[in-house]
Amino acid sequence: MTKIPRAGGPPAGPVNDEAAVRLVGASLRRGGREILRDLDLVVPRGRITAVMGPSGTGKTSLLSLVSGELAPSKGQVFVEGQDINTLDRRRLYALRRRMGMLFQEGALFTDLSVFDNVAFPLREHTRLPEALVRVIVLLKLEAVGLRGAADLYPSELSGGMSRRAALARAVVMDPAVVLYDEPLTGLDPISMGVILRLIRDLNRTLGLTSVVVSHDVQEMLSLADHFYVLADGRLIAQGDRESLRAQAAASPWVRQFLEGEADGPVPFHYPARPLWDDLLGGEAA
Amino acid sequence: MKSTLSEIGSSPFQAVATLGAVGLFLVRILGAIPRALARPRALIEQIFVVGAVSTNLILVGGLFVGLVMGLQFYTALARFGATSALGGLVALSLLRELSPVVTALLYAGRAGTSLASELGLMRATEQFKAMEVMAVDPVERVVAPRFLAGVLSVPLLTALFSAVGILGGYLVGVRLMGLDPGVFWSNLRASVRFRQDFLNGEFKALVFGILCTLVALYEGYHSDPTAEGLGRATTRSVVIASLAVLSCDYLMTAFLYR
Numbered sequence: 001m002t003k004i005p006r007a008g009g010p011p012a013g014p015v016n017d018e019a020a021v022r023l024v025g026a027s028l029r030r031g032g033r034e035i036l037r038d039l040d041l042v043v044p045r046g047r048i049t050a051v052m053g054p055s056g057t058g059k060t061s062l063l064s065l066v067s068g069e070l071a072p073s074k075g076q077v078f079v080e081g082q083d084i085n086t087l088d089r090r091r092l093y094a095l096r097r098r099m100g101m102l103f104q105e106g107a108l109f110t111d112l113s114v115f116d117n118v119a120f121p122l123r124e125h126t127r128l129p130e131a132l133v134r135v136i137v138l139l140k141l142e143a144v145g146l147r148g149a150a151d152l153y154p155s156e157l158s159g160g161m162s163r164r165a166a167l168a169r170a171v172v173m174d175p176a177v178v179l180y181d182e183p184l185t186g187l188d189p190i191s192m193g194v195i196l197r198l199i200r201d202l203n204r205t206l207g208l209t210s211v212v213v214s215h216d217v218q219e220m221l222s223l224a225d226h227f228y229v230l231a232d233g234r235l236i237a238q239g240d241r242e243s244l245r246a247q248a249a250a251s252p253w254v255r256q257f258l259e260g261e262a263d264g265p266v267p268f269h270y271p272a273r274p275l276w277d278d279l280l281g282g283e284a285a
Numbered sequence: 286m287k288s289t290l291s292e293i294g295s296s297p298f299q300a301v302a303t304l305g306a307v308g309l310f311l312v313r314i315l316g317a318i319p320r321a322l323a324r325p326r327a328l329i330e331q332i333f334v335v336g337a338v339s340t341n342l343i344l345v346g347g348l349f350v351g352l353v354m355g356l357q358f359y360t361a362l363a364r365f366g367a368t369s370a371l372g373g374l375v376a377l378s379l380l381r382e383l384s385p386v387v388t389a390l391l392y393a394g395r396a397g398t399s400l401a402s403e404l405g406l407m408r409a410t411e412q413f414k415a416m417e418v419m420a421v422d423p424v425e426r427v428v429a430p431r432f433l434a435g436v437l438s439v440p441l442l443t444a445l446f447s448a449v450g451i452l453g454g455y456l457v458g459v460r461l462m463g464l465d466p467g468v469f470w471s472n473l474r475a476s477v478r479f480r481q482d483f484l485n486g487e488f489k490a491l492v493f494g495i496l497c498t499l500v501a502l503y504e505g506y507h508s509d510p511t512a513e514g515l516g517r518a519t520t521r522s523v524v525i526a527s528l529a530v531l532s533c534d535y536l537m538t539a540f541l542y543r
Contacts, residue, residue, distance in 0.1 A: 067418050093420035100418075107415035110406070121419045124426075179418075 019078070020045040020177050020209035021066055026075035028061055028233075035061050037233045038075070043177075043226075048203050048210040050220040053230035054257065054266065059213040060104075062230070063179050066211065067101060068092050080176060097125055100170035100178040104185055106162040108154040108169070114141070115150040118169045125173065140168040144198055160191025164198065171202055178202070180212040184219055192216075196223050217258055229254060231266075290500060290525045310503050313424050314432050321429035331430045335498075336438030339395045340445065346391050347446035350383060351375065351453020358454070359462050368462075372469040373476030375454030376447075380477065380486040381542070384447040386534050389493035392439055393526035397501035400431055401522035404505025405515035413506075428506060432498050439494025440487045447486070485541045489534065496533060497526040 021043035028036040035058040043049045053059050064070040065077050068084040077084050082095060108117050118137045122128060128136070141147040144164040154162055163183065170178055180199065184192050196219060203210045214220050220227070227244050229237040237247040237254045248255045256264035272278070290303060321328060354375050362368045404427070407413055413423040451473070458464045477483065501522040508518035 069414065069417060093422075096418055096420040101415070103411045103415055105410060107411040109412055109415075110410065121421075124419070124421050 018045055019043060020080060021211060022078040023062075023065065023072075024076045024078070026065060026072040026077055028058065028065060028070060029073040030061075030070075035233050036065070036072075039235060041228055041235065041238075043209060043211055045209050046203075046207060047225040048199065048212060048223060049226045049228070050224035051211065051213045051228045051230060052215060052217060052220055052257070054215060057230045058233045059215075059230060060181055063101070063181050063211070063213055066177075066179060067099065068096065097121075097173060098176045100173065100175040102163070102167050102170045102178065102180045102183055104182045106154070106166035108157075108162055108166055110154050112153075113150065114146060114152050114154070114157070114165045117154070117165060118172050120169065121173050136172065137168075140172050141165075143171075143202070144168045145194070158191075160187050160194060163187065163191070163195055167195070167198055167202070171206060171208070174206060175208065177209045177211065180210065180214075182214055183212060184214060184216045192219065199223060217260065229257060231257070290504060290521060307499065307503055310506070311499055314429050314499075314502070317422065317425035317429040318433060320425050321433060324430070327430045328433055331434035332438060335396045335400065335431060335434040336442065339392055339438070339442055342391050342395050343388060343442045343446050344449050346387060347384070347449035348453045350387060350446075351379070351450030351455075352457050353453075354378060354383075354450070355454035355457025355461075359458055359464070368458075368464055369468045369472055370476075371454065371458045371464060372471075372473030375458070376451050376473045376477050377482060379447045379450040379454075380482045382486075382534070382538070384443045384450060385486050385489040385493055386530060388443040388446045388490060389439060389497055389530045390527055392435075392442060392494070393497040393501070393523050393530070396435065396438070397497050397522045397526050398519050400435070400498065400501040401505035401508070402515060402519045404428070404502060405508040405518040408506065408508050409510040409512070409515055411510070423506075428502050432502060435498030435501075436491065436494045439497065440490040443487060443490035481542075488541070489537050492533060492537065493530050496529045500526040500529060 019042045021041075023039045023041040026036060026039045026041075027034060039062070041051075041062075051059055051062060061070065065072055066079060066084075068077075068079075068087070071085045079095060080098060082091075084092065084095065087095060108114075109120065112120065115137055118140055119133050122133050122136060126133075138147055138150070141150055144167055146161060146164055146168065149157065149161065149165070154165070157165060167183075183195050183199065187195065199210060199212065200223060202208060212220065212224060221241060221244075226240060227238060228235055229244070231253060236251065237244055239247065244254070244258070248258050253265040255261070256266060262268050290307065355371070358371055358374050359368060362370060362374070407423075407427065413427075416423045416426060455466075455469060459466045459469050504518040504522045504525070508514045
């Protein structure tokens with residue numbers, strides 16, 4: 001196993017009221033495997049925070065901790081100042097109404113039209129008259145450029161369009177925090193650009209706090225204000241763009257990830273016995 | 286850990302754990318039913334999707350079962366010169382046994398699979414997760430209306446099956462074999478008792494409706510979020526529901542018709 005250096009010191013950035021999301025020494029263990037180890041992480045309010053790392057390092061699990069879907073085996077998770085794991089179901093749901101989440105594949109409801117998908121949270125949680133629901137939904141769809149697709153069903157949408165429709169649904173309740181789970185995966189460059197622009201614009205115009213989990217390094221570097229790099233369930237780097245570059249110079253691990261090098265602290269080869277032994281040894285054990 | 290119904294039998298411990306999980310799932314559904322009833326539109330929609338679409342299958346199935354019974358019973362009764370008992374025999378076999386059981390089996394194949402695959406697909410495409418994050422309980426919003434719809438539909442479908450089956454028996458016995466229609470109907474009316482025969486059959490149908498719908502919903506809701514898991518959940522929902530119906534039928538017959 002490669003030894004992975006840990007980022008030193010307490011989490012950077014403002015604490016307490018300024019933090020929309022805060023993880024304090026959070027660990028997550030599932031099926032006997034420790035997926036996240038002792039994470040200290042602060043998401044500053046009103047900004048875009050990117051959590052990056054190779055596949056399988058627990059980025060999505062980290063979002064599950066923040067949304068309260070999973071409970072940490074150790075440590076605490078605060079969202080909007082509330083320890084999410086001490087909340088009962090009613091209060092957890094009340095908190096979730098102030099959170100939006102964009103899922104990797106959009107997770108639109110397949111039996112509802114785009115309009116009804118976006119209207120879904122409003123109809124579930126508010127008693128707004130249908131005329132007002134219509135206005136809100138059309139405005140949100142306009143923001144993501146899909147007002148003309150309101151009557152289409154998810155099966156009729158392209159990957160980029162479903163992601164945009166899902167984004168409209170995620171922000172329709174005007175949440176305080178929006179979580180993005182790999183928002184760019186599987187998109188063509190144009191759709192990718194559209195989604196990146198939308199994340200940035202929505203964050204600014206709606207005054208959101210955004211947490212974006214992704215392994216698209218270059219896109220994240222251009223999008224986010226604040227960065228965390230995860231590897232093997234631990235934080236190995238954090239800070240703004242400049243400090244990330246500085247840490248890359250110091251740590252081969254961070255450099256390999258940021259530069260996308262094939263070999264390095266994360267080896268190219270899956271652990272195996274020497275090639276020579278394998279070739280000459282035949283079937284031998 | 287997640288467990289599926291087919292793991293019953295792999296070990297006694299597992300069996301108890303799985304039955305417990307299914308029981309808890311049922312309790313969760315029952316707890317969500319009052320709020321599901323507050324959305325009558327969603328419920329009616331589900332009764333249509335789950336029940337009404339099975340109607341054609343039930344009508345055709347019931348008719349053929351009735352036709353076959355008319356034929357078989359008539360020839361058997363003719364040996365003893367007792368063809369006048371055809372009406373009662375057809376009606377009793379249908380009301381007490383065949384209608385609830387065959388309806389439940391057809392329902393498990395038609396509606397149960399579609400419920401399991403629908404929920405499995407929703408699981409695989411993270412729609413349940415999305416609901417949870419939107420602070421909407423998927424059991425309340427998705428599972429409970431489907432459960433209610435299934436439980437209400439099966440007894441109705443069973444009654445329909447009996448009606449068409451009796452018609453089938455009538456067609457063969459009276460129209461084809463030449464039995465007197467008066468004899469057919471009067472024998473039927475004399476031998477069928479409303480509570481012991483009709484209501485007991487409907488009670489069976491209610492239990493089968495609960496079983497088949499619960500199994501389909503449980504398997505679909507807890508399926509692995511993959512294409513393979515979806516297929517497995519669909520298959521399991523039929524296999525397990527069928528076995529549950531047949532074994533439960535024996536137990537209920539033993540208790541209801543002592």
